[in-house]
Each structure stands twice: as structure tokens, then as C-alpha cells.
Amino acid sequence: LFRSNGQGVPQDYQKAVEWYTKAAEQGRAKSQHNLGNCYKNGQGVAQDYGEAARWFSRALQSAGDDKEVKAKAQNNLDFCRKKGYSGYSEQELKLFREAEQGDAQAQYELGLCYNLGHGVPQDEAKAKEWYAKAVVGYTEAAAQGHADAQYHLGLCYENGKGVAQDYQKAVEWYTKAAEQGHAWAQYHLGDCYYNGQGVARDYAKAAEWYTKATKQGVDWAKKQLVKVATEQGHVIAQYHLGDCYYHGQGVSQDYGKAVEWYTKAAERGHTDAQYNLGLCYEKGHGVSQDSQKAVKWYTKAAEQGHANAQYNLGVCYEKDHGAPQDCKKAVKWYTKAAEQGHTDAQDKLGHCYTFGQGVPRDYQKAVEWYAKVAEQGRADAQYNLGLCYENGQGVAQDCDKAVEWYTKAAEQGNSDAKRRLIVIGAERGDAEAQYEYAWRYYCEHDYAKAVEWYTRSAEQGHTPAQYELGNCYYNGEGVAKDDAKAAEWCAKAAEKGYDRAQYNLGLHYKKGRGIPRDYAKAVLWLTKAVEQGHTDAQYELGCCYGAGLGVPRDYEKALEWCMKAAERDFDYRKLLKCAWCETYTSVGVERGLFGKKKIACKTCGKTFSPKKLGWTP
Incomplete structure (x- = not known):
């Protein structure tokens, strides 16, 4: 001023x-x-x-x-x-346009603006007019299941905006929206239960809806949940508040506060709170780790029929964790949890009956429990059930059934099931399975077994098996070294287009390994491998051109193929180095006196014999 x-x-x-x-x-x-x-x-x-x-x-x-x-x-x-200037912002003008076009949300917001004098002069009559229009639009959308419309219709009925105030109808519409996950509807529905508006006062249901809204980030709902838990001392609110703090839903994660609220609810007999408090003591979340206290709280919850607590208590007795080891007690609690459909407990019982832990060994009961879990899609139970069918334990032996269950488990990534499928397939004569079975033995350094199964697969025409069998004969792995047989099996795979075998067969011909040396055939097979992009074959073919083996000597082509290999493999790049300055891949061909070609370094300019690159006849 x-x-x-x-x-x-x-x-x-x-x-x-x-x-x-x-x-x-x-x-x-x-x-x-x-x-x-x-x-x-x-x-x-x-x-x-x-x-x-x-x-x-x-x-x-x-x-x-x-x-x-x-x-x-x-x-x-x-x-x-x-002068033609309304004073409304673009956002406000947009609100007017949308309201005039029948948008219920815009109509409601415009009613609110007139009601409160936000952006427009306060005008109760206009507020009522727009609220009434909004109610019509909301009602149509709400009837079609639109959650936001249901929520706003609830607001209209609760506050008497555009309709006569009616708390029961407000609750009806809030409920529809809340059940679809609308956070603010959940909060307002919690308020209705808390205040007894439109429904009988029910702090438990208020806590339930406040919790749902809190987990979606409605801060007011969190405050109300705290209010129910503290001022009303309501056990369900105390439990839910602990849960929010434990998982960091709607509040910052705080294990200490979670334990505080779980304890309040647990001491009043809330089973979920007792179970969660047991978890906190077991894991040391918010309290010092204390297995004995974990067992104490698991026991309280388990005795009230809490399936997860019963299972965890069983594990504690089985593993000597917070309670003296007692397999019979473990089975007792596993059984209680399993009878409630707890899959981990059912699977544990299957193991107990299979191995006689805490109960006499009983394969039939093991199968019964494995089947319950396997049918729910659990991979390890499917594998165990497959074992029972394969070995005839607790059921009539049925290899087809075993394969069925192994397949289900294998499709979920169970490696044991995959292994059994390979074994069964191999024993049934499946060439691919025999090859994979052989490969497993090879990786385990049981070369004799690897050769046995490679041979079975190779004799059925399995190309990779023929190649690997050739390698075993060449290296003397699992069988006496035999270059002739190595070349024979390599040729079978090479003739079917297997690039690695084509490369090896080229080497057999080049070096006369197990077959007469034949440079032309060496070049033929190396070329076939090169056409499939085989890096080693590119370098070997380059060497053939450099030394004039099976083809006329051609340093340009030699360098061309060697350089291709060097681009893909650093080890080959190291071979293409200048004999003087040892710079990698900077060599070229230079024509000297009388047209004689030499290898020249592009870096230092000196020339040297191709023999330095290994191009010897």
C-alpha cells in the first residue's frame, strides 16, 4: 500500500x-x-x-x-x-461447461462451490439446483455399478445435498462403493458404523472399514482407527492398527508400534494378533528375538483353532525351536492345521507318514495328504505324489500316473520332477530324454554312464548325441580313445547339418584324425560350418587359405576369414598380431618385389612372414 x-x-x-x-x-x-x-x-x-x-x-x-x-x-x-471477463479460471470454466453438459461429478462440485462460495459468490439456491442435477446423474451411474458415483450418491444422502437426508441410503451406497474398494467410501462407511448413523453402532465393523481405507492411504481413516483402538479400546481396531504398522500400509512401517498394538489385542484373546505377535518374537521384529515367547503366543492362537499358528507350532516342535523337540506333538499340530486345509501342514504330514516321523510309517496316509496338496497345485507335493506312483508306495505302481504328476511339478520348475521325467523317458527309449540323461551324467563326471546313454540316443539318430559321443571317443572320456569312432559319429551329425560337428569333421580331415588326411574335404566341411556362422570354423578356414591347404593360397581371403573370427572372439584377435609391435588385428596384405605377397602391419609398417600367423602348410 x-x-x-x-x-x-x-x-x-x-x-x-x-x-x-x-x-x-x-x-x-x-x-x-x-x-x-x-x-x-x-x-x-x-x-x-x-x-x-x-x-x-x-x-x-x-x-x-x-x-x-x-x-x-x-x-x-x-x-x-x-468487458467480457468472468473472473473464472480455466479450470472453473471447464467445470461450468462439464456441468452444463450433464457431468454428474462436475454438477456436484459446482453445487459445492455455490454452497461454500468457492470461486463463485455463495448462493444456496444455485447450490441446491446443481446438487439435485448431480443426484440424477449419480443415481444413473451408481445403478450401473460405478463405484465413484455410488460413493458420491452416499455423500448426497448423508449430507442432504440434492435429496432429503437419509443415513440408511447413505450406508447402502457407501457399502456398494466400499465393497468395490473405493477408499473414501470405506472411510465414510466406517464413520457410519462408528457414529451409528444409518446402522446400529458397531465398532468392530467401523474398525474393519477404517483399516481398509487406511491401507489405501486415507489419513483420516487412520486417525479414526487410532481413536477406536484407544478411546474405545476395541480389540479388533487394536489388531488392525498393529497390522497397518507391521506392513506399513497407510502408515510408516514400525515393527515396534505393531508389537505394541498386537500385544494389546493378543492379551485380550484376539487369535490373529496372538499369531502375529508370535511371528514378531520368532523373527525379532519390533522385539528381541525370543523363540520361547513365539511358542507361547503360537500356542494361545493354536488352541483357539488358528491354522497358521498350529502349523508354526508344529514346526517349532519338529525343529526344537523354542520348545523341546517332540515329533509326536509336531504331528498333532500339523494334523489340526491340515484338517483346516493348510497346505504346508498337509505337505508336512505327507513327509511324516512317508518317513515315520512322529507316527508309524504309512504310505497310504502319505499319499492321501500329498494328493490333497498336489491337487491344489503345489509342485513339491506333485513331485512326491509322482514318486509314490513310480515306486508303488501307498498306491498301485503306475508309471503313467507318475509321469502325469511329475509333469505338473516340472511345469512349475521343480528340478527333481524334471530329472525323474528324463530318467523315465530315457528308460522308455525317448532319444531326447536319453541325451539329456547322458548330459547330466557327463556334468557329474560319470563319463561311462554318459557314454552309455549318448550311445542309446545316438543310435536312434539324435544329432547332438552323435556329436557328443564323437567327442567322448576323441577325448577318451568314459571309453577308450578312438579317433576313428570319433570321426564316424562326428560325420553322422555333420551330415545332418550340425555346425559343431561339421567344424570337428573339418579338423579330422585337416589333421588326419581317425580318417585319411584330406585338405579339400577339410575345407568343404569347414565351409559348411562357416555358412552357419561358426566362429572357430571361420578362423580354421582362414588358416587353410593362408597356408594353401585344400584351396589355392590366398592371403586376402585368409585375412578376411580370420578377421571375421577375431571380431567375435578375442582369443582369435590375439592370434592376429604384428610380429614386431604386437598390435592386434592391424595386419594387411602387401605386394612386394616380383609380385610376392607379404603380411604388413598397418601400425608400424613392417612386414613379416605369414608363418608368424600360423599359416603353415
């Missing part, structure tokens, strides 16, 4: 605008009006009737009982509107 009037300081409209803006943004009506005047008159800012109207409109809303500011702001706003 001093800056605009020049009182005590030089007149400075720009500075005045700066200070008016700071005060206006804090909601001061006089500053908002004065800022509007600056925009209206172009003092300290470019003249802008739209921005002026916006600030006059805000001054009207902020003026409260200040009649002088209200009158001035209204007069100035009317002036701007005559």
Missing part, C-alpha cells in the same frame, strides 16, 4: 504488486482487491482484465463481513464482466 501511494517510500507499482501478491496468496481480501486494481489499471503489471476479475472474485470470497471490500470488489468485478 505504501509503495502504491508513495507513502514514506518512492512510489513503485512493481514493488506494490510484489507485496500485494504475497498477501493476496495468503487470503487477505484487501490485498486481493488491491492486486485486482493493479491488473485492471495496468499499474506495475501489464493491464489484464481477466487476471483482475480473478482477484476481485477471490476478494469477494475472502471478504467475510467486510462490507466495504465486498462492495468495491463486486463493483470492479461487474466492470470486468462488462
Whole structure:
């Protein structure tokens, strides 16, 4: 004000605008009006009737009982509107357009604006008009299952906006939206149960809905949940509040606070709280790890029929964890949990009956429990059930049934089941299974067994098995070294287009391993492998061109193929180095006196014999 009037300081409209803006943004009506005047008159800012109207409109809303500011702001706003400027922001104008076009959400928000005087002059009649229109739109959308519409319709009935106030109908619509996961509907429904509006007061249900809303980040719901847990001391609210803190849902994760609330609920007999408190003591979450206290709380929950607690208690007795080892007690608790459908407990019982732990060995009962779990899709139980069928333990031996269950387990990634399928397939004569079975033996360094199964597979024409069998004969792994047989099996695979075998067969011919040396055939097979992109074959073919083996000597082609290999394998790159400066892959062909070709280094410029690159006949 001093800056605009020049009182005590030089007149400075720009500075005045700066200070008016700071005060206006804090909601001061006089500053908002004065800022509007600056925009209206172009003092300290470019003249802008739209921005002026916006600030006059805000001054009207902020003026409260200040009649002088209200009158001035209204007069100035009317002036701007005559100029064609409404004072509404783009967002507000969009709201008007959408409301006029029948958008229920926009109609409700516009009703709220008129109700509260936000962005528009307060007008109860217009508020009711828009609320009523919104109710019509919400009702249509809500009837089609639209959760947000159901929630807003609940708000209308709760607050009597556009309809007669009706708490029961509010609860009805809140419930529909809440059951679809609408967070704010869950919060308001919790309020209805807490206050007994439209339903009988029920703190348990209030806590339930507050919890759901809290987990979706509604902070008010968290505050209400705390209120139910503390002021009302409601056990369910205490448990749910502990759960929110434990999982960090709607609140910052805090194991200490989780334990605090779990303990309150657990001491009052809440089974889930007792079980969760046991977990906290077992894992040391929010408390010092204490297996004995874990057993104490598991026992309390288990005795009330809590299946997870019964299973965990069984594990404690089986593993000597917080309680003396007692397999009979473990079986007792596993059985109680298993009878409630607890899959881990059912699987444990299958093991107990299979191995006679805590009960006499009984394969039939083992099968019974494995089957229950296997049918629910558990891979390890499917594998164990497959074993029972394969070995005839507790059921009639049935290899087909075993394969069926192994397959289900293998499809879920169970490696033991995959192994059994390979074994069964191999024993049934499946060439691929025999090959995989042989490969497993090879990896375990049981080369004799590997050769046995490679042979079975190879004799059925399995190409990779023929190649691997050739390697075994060449290396003397699991069988006496025999280059002739190595070449024979290698040739079978090579003739079927197997690139690794083609490369090896090329080497057999080049070096005369098990077959007469034949450079032309070596080049033939190396070329076939090269055509499939085999890196080693590229280098060997290059060497053949460099030494003139099976083809006319051609240093350009030699370098071409060797360089291709070097691009894909650093070990080959190291072989292509200058004999003088040892720079890698910088060599080329240079024509010397009388047309004689030499290898020249592109780095140091010196030449050297191709023999230095290993191109010897």
C-alpha cells in the first residue's frame, strides 16, 4: 500500500504488486482487491482484465463481513464482466461447461462451490439446483455399478445435498462403493458404523472399514482407527492398527508400534494378533528375538483353532525351536492345521507318514495328504505324489500316473520332477530324454554312464548325441580313445547339418584324425560350418587359405576369414598380431618385389612372414 501511494517510500507499482501478491496468496481480501486494481489499471503489471476479475472474485470470497471490500470488489468485478471477463479460471470454466453438459461429478462440485462460495459468490439456491442435477446423474451411474458415483450418491444422502437426508441410503451406497474398494467410501462407511448413523453402532465393523481405507492411504481413516483402538479400546481396531504398522500400509512401517498394538489385542484373546505377535518374537521384529515367547503366543492362537499358528507350532516342535523337540506333538499340530486345509501342514504330514516321523510309517496316509496338496497345485507335493506312483508306495505302481504328476511339478520348475521325467523317458527309449540323461551324467563326471546313454540316443539318430559321443571317443572320456569312432559319429551329425560337428569333421580331415588326411574335404566341411556362422570354423578356414591347404593360397581371403573370427572372439584377435609391435588385428596384405605377397602391419609398417600367423602348410 505504501509503495502504491508513495507513502514514506518512492512510489513503485512493481514493488506494490510484489507485496500485494504475497498477501493476496495468503487470503487477505484487501490485498486481493488491491492486486485486482493493479491488473485492471495496468499499474506495475501489464493491464489484464481477466487476471483482475480473478482477484476481485477471490476478494469477494475472502471478504467475510467486510462490507466495504465486498462492495468495491463486486463493483470492479461487474466492470470486468462488462468487458467480457468472468473472473473464472480455466479450470472453473471447464467445470461450468462439464456441468452444463450433464457431468454428474462436475454438477456436484459446482453445487459445492455455490454452497461454500468457492470461486463463485455463495448462493444456496444455485447450490441446491446443481446438487439435485448431480443426484440424477449419480443415481444413473451408481445403478450401473460405478463405484465413484455410488460413493458420491452416499455423500448426497448423508449430507442432504440434492435429496432429503437419509443415513440408511447413505450406508447402502457407501457399502456398494466400499465393497468395490473405493477408499473414501470405506472411510465414510466406517464413520457410519462408528457414529451409528444409518446402522446400529458397531465398532468392530467401523474398525474393519477404517483399516481398509487406511491401507489405501486415507489419513483420516487412520486417525479414526487410532481413536477406536484407544478411546474405545476395541480389540479388533487394536489388531488392525498393529497390522497397518507391521506392513506399513497407510502408515510408516514400525515393527515396534505393531508389537505394541498386537500385544494389546493378543492379551485380550484376539487369535490373529496372538499369531502375529508370535511371528514378531520368532523373527525379532519390533522385539528381541525370543523363540520361547513365539511358542507361547503360537500356542494361545493354536488352541483357539488358528491354522497358521498350529502349523508354526508344529514346526517349532519338529525343529526344537523354542520348545523341546517332540515329533509326536509336531504331528498333532500339523494334523489340526491340515484338517483346516493348510497346505504346508498337509505337505508336512505327507513327509511324516512317508518317513515315520512322529507316527508309524504309512504310505497310504502319505499319499492321501500329498494328493490333497498336489491337487491344489503345489509342485513339491506333485513331485512326491509322482514318486509314490513310480515306486508303488501307498498306491498301485503306475508309471503313467507318475509321469502325469511329475509333469505338473516340472511345469512349475521343480528340478527333481524334471530329472525323474528324463530318467523315465530315457528308460522308455525317448532319444531326447536319453541325451539329456547322458548330459547330466557327463556334468557329474560319470563319463561311462554318459557314454552309455549318448550311445542309446545316438543310435536312434539324435544329432547332438552323435556329436557328443564323437567327442567322448576323441577325448577318451568314459571309453577308450578312438579317433576313428570319433570321426564316424562326428560325420553322422555333420551330415545332418550340425555346425559343431561339421567344424570337428573339418579338423579330422585337416589333421588326419581317425580318417585319411584330406585338405579339400577339410575345407568343404569347414565351409559348411562357416555358412552357419561358426566362429572357430571361420578362423580354421582362414588358416587353410593362408597356408594353401585344400584351396589355392590366398592371403586376402585368409585375412578376411580370420578377421571375421577375431571380431567375435578375442582369443582369435590375439592370434592376429604384428610380429614386431604386437598390435592386434592391424595386419594387411602387401605386394612386394616380383609380385610376392607379404603380411604388413598397418601400425608400424613392417612386414613379416605369414608363418608368424600360423599359416603353415
